[in-house]
Amino acid sequence: MLKDSYRHKGLRRQLIQSLRDKGIRDKRVLQAMNDLPRHYFLEKAFEEKAYEDIPFPIGNEQTISQPYTVAYMTELLRVEKRQKVLEIGTGSGYQAALLSMLGARVYTIERHQELYERTTNLLESLGFGHIRTYWRDGYKGLAEFAPFDRIIVTAGATEIPSALLDQLATGGVMVIPVGKKQQKMHRLTKKPDGTFLDEVLGPFRFVPFVSGKSTSADTDNT
Numbered sequence: 001m002l003k004d005s006y007r008h009k010g011l012r013r014q015l016i017q018s019l020r021d022k023g024i025r026d027k028r029v030l031q032a033m034n035d036l037p038r039h040y041f042l043e044k045a046f047e048e049k050a051y052e053d054i055p056f057p058i059g060n061e062q063t064i065s066q067p068y069t070v071a072y073m074t075e076l077l078r079v080e081k082r083q084k085v086l087e088i089g090t091g092s093g094y095q096a097a098l099l100s101m102l103g104a105r106v107y108t109i110e111r112h113q114e115l116y117e118r119t120t121n122l123l124e125s126l127g128f129g130h131i132r133t134y135w136r137d138g139y140k141g142l143a144e145f146a147p148f149d150r151i152i153v154t155a156g157a158t159e160i161p162s163a164l165l166d167q168l169a170t171g172g173v174m175v176i177p178v179g180k181k182q183q184k185m186h187r188l189t190k191k192p193d194g195t196f197l198d199e200v201l202g203p204f205r206f207v208p209f210v211s212g213k214s215t216s217a218d219t220d221n222t
């Protein structure tokens, strides 16, 4: 049974203060991160470290992004209540849950079958059953539910997938880390004439955005 103790809450408050010190300003993002227990999304063995500002393995050679990165990307995304948001790279489900707490209608795609199944069950058990999860190739997005007001890609892409650009609503915003070994964060805003404003921001390191789906039997060499 998952439990959110006073100690966890205290550690979380300290983490939020450190995010503020590192420049995160959006009060709604900070409040949501304060309210959402990150330790629920990590393996028990890492519970003690859940409130340090570091990334963690979540199985299948994947990681849950470090809290600063999650806060930074979520702030950039400028999510409004009721907006349709597509996340690529469900991973642990933490980012998806955070978007849901901000009032978004969340759709999230994961290419690893095992992660997809585990996280779908976890989100359901935490009361986030309304988050729609898909075992798909994120490069293709989710054409049947497009357009999206916001798209957030949480794996490092070498190029910006054109399907995702197509599935963004006019006036919509996409946040995506782009680059090979290291990525630059991009915020793309779709203008009424269909072109994009592309803001290139700071450097980050993400696990790779790999095309295609993967079943439990596969292993990645990336």
Ligand code: SAH
Binding pocket: 062, 063, 064, 065, 088, 089, 090, 091, 092, 093, 094, 095, 096, 109, 110, 111, 112, 115, 136, 137, 138, 139, 154, 155, 207, 208, 209, 210, 211, 212
């Ligand atoms: N948002 C996650 C962090 C995920 S790490 C969280 O909050 O925990 C990046 C995730 O992207 C990994 O789980 C990886 O399997 C997934 N991924 C990589 N390429 C993908 C693709 N083409 N489609 C969908 N998911 C992909």
